[in-house]
Amino acid sequence: MTVRFLNPSHEAEALAFTPAPRPASLAGATVGFISNGKEGTKGFFTHLEALLREHLGVAEVHWRTKGNYSAPAEGEILDQAAHWDFAITGLGD
Amino acid sequence: MTFQSTALGARDVAEAQALLHEKGWTDGLPVVLPTEEAVAACLAEALMPPEQLLGIEPVRGRPITAEKVAINAVMAGCAPEHFPAVVTAWNAMLSPPFLLHGATSSTGGCAVLAILHGPQIRELGAGSTFSALGGRDRALNCIGRALRLGLINLLDVRPGEADRATLGHPGKLGWCLAEDEEHTGWETLAEQRGIPREASAVTVMAAMAPRQIMNEWTTAPEEILETYAAEVRANLRHYSIWPGNYLLVIPKQHRTHLEAAGWSKADVQRFVFERARIKRREWSEVGKGAVVRDRGDWEYPAFERPEDVLVLAAGGPAGGFGAVIPPWLGNKSRAVTAPVGVCIDC
Numbered sequence: 001m002t003v004r005f006l007n008p009s010h011e012a013e014a015l016a017f018t019p020a021p022r023p024a025s026l027a028g029a030t031v032g033f034i035s036n037g038k039e040g041t042k043g044f045f046t047h048l049e050a051l052l053r054e055h056l057g058v059a060e061v062h063w064r065t066k067g068n069y070s071a072p073a074e075g076e077i078l079d080q081a082a083h084w085d086f087a088i089t090g091l092g093d
Numbered sequence: 094m095t096f097q098s099t100a101l102g103a104r105d106v107a108e109a110q111a112l113l114h115e116k117g118w119t120d121g122l123p124v125v126l127p128t129e130e131a132v133a134a135c136l137a138e139a140l141m142p143p144e145q146l147l148g149i150e151p152v153r154g155r156p157i158t159a160e161k162v163a164i165n166a167v168m169a170g171c172a173p174e175h176f177p178a179v180v181t182a183w184n185a186m187l188s189p190p191f192l193l194h195g196a197t198s199s200t201g202g203c204a205v206l207a208i209l210h211g212p213q214i215r216e217l218g219a220g221s222t223f224s225a226l227g228g229r230d231r232a233l234n235c236i237g238r239a240l241r242l243g244l245i246n247l248l249d250v251r252p253g254e255a256d257r258a259t260l261g262h263p264g265k266l267g268w269c270l271a272e273d274e275e276h277t278g279w280e281t282l283a284e285q286r287g288i289p290r291e292a293s294a295v296t297v298m299a300a301m302a303p304r305q306i307m308n309e310w311t312t313a314p315e316e317i318l319e320t321y322a323a324e325v326r327a328n329l330r331h332y333s334i335w336p337g338n339y340l341l342v343i344p345k346q347h348r349t350h351l352e353a354a355g356w357s358k359a360d361v362q363r364f365v366f367e368r369a370r371i372k373r374r375e376w377s378e379v380g381k382g383a384v385v386r387d388r389g390d391w392e393y394p395a396f397e398r399p400e401d402v403l404v405l406a407a408g409g410p411a412g413g414f415g416a417v418i419p420p421w422l423g424n425k426s427r428a429v430t431a432p433v434g435v436c437i438d439c
Contacts, residue, residue, distance in 0.1 A: 068192075070194065071423060
């Protein structure tokens with residue numbers, strides 16, 4: 001090798017957390033929606049709630065909305081999410 | 094100097110360039126190879142050890158070190174003397190009000206605009222007159238590009254990865270400009286934001302593409318500035334109704350009329366603050382009637398306060414032009430100004 005140079009990437013290790021185990025069933029479960037606050041999420045989550053209740057037997061659905069489209073969810077939302085069995089978030093426009 | 098980064102090798106420069114492109118570590122243009130010597134020279138210029146932490150990106154918790162920022166600065170073509178401005182821009186971008194993750198990942202597609210202030214402008218040979226908004230000189234192009242390459246390589250801000258922009262704009266290749274502090278009696282933007290004129294500083298802004306205006310048929314400050322305010326109102330109608338910091342770039346011809354009439358930057362800010370506002374019903378005139386609902390009389394100012402009108406002297410000496418650079422997402426991301434080379438131990 002006649003040319004040597006440094007790696008410009010972050011070279012980060014894998015994220016220091018593992019995904020939560022996937023539930024085998026949502027029957028009787030408590031599900032949370034975290035909306036980014038955009039208009040289109042209302043129709044999407046309304047339809048999704050109906051599907052979850054009708055087809056998968058979900059017992060409770062909690063709706064929460066972030067204060068800023070582009071920032072992480074506030075701490076109080078994360079505290080509430082700790083009591084849910086399943087959360088749906090990360091939606092764009 | 095000992096580095097944490099992996100050392101890579103290639104048989105020649107062409108093979109090294111090919112490797113960097115193949116790995117997705119470039120913006121598609123050729124890069125300068127980040128040799129240990131070149132990276133060390135940048136760090137020495139800023140008096141920084143490689144492991145110095147500039148900050149932690151808060152959403153993904155990713156540390157941003159001086160070493161990695163220097164590697165990307167070298168790749169962008171920076172000389173060592175450009176590196177302190179790059180470091181300062183990163184410090185500003187990592188400040189929470191800038192909302193770095195959102196600004197670099199949004200479908201809205203802004204670019205990071207860096208503005209140089211103070212003595213560094215002359216020292217680096219950065220230009221603030223002809224073609225002030227882009228494509229000017231080595232200092233501006235390399236500093237702007239260094240930020241983009243850093244975002245690509247340190248935070249995966251590549252189109253289709255973390256960068257989810259629908260359109261983006263050409264400033265994403267790198268966007269840096271300098272304030273014309275020489276040809277005006279106005280205080281500098283940095284001074285207005287608390288930095289003494291004797292100090293160098295960098296302002297970063299999550300910026301949409303510049304909208305150029307023209308009015309060369311009057312010398313009246315109110316008429317000149319009404320054209321700028323109208324462009325801000327157009328952005329409120331066509332893009333986003335949310336208030337935030339807009340950058341008004343005012344070249345010499347307009348400044349001459351404004352300053353001759355005794356208007357200070359604060360006067361300019363107050364005028365535009367008052368004039369740049371619309372009623373929600375105006376959305377129905379541009380195809381957005383569906384969201385007007387019963388709120389047609391609601392007023393939406395472009396600015397929460399006059400200080401959010403960021404006024405920058407820059408541009409060539411002739412031409413009745415100016416530019417309005419809107420914010421990416423209203424006040425969710427704010428422009429941040431940081432001083433260069435401030436040593437907390439000195």
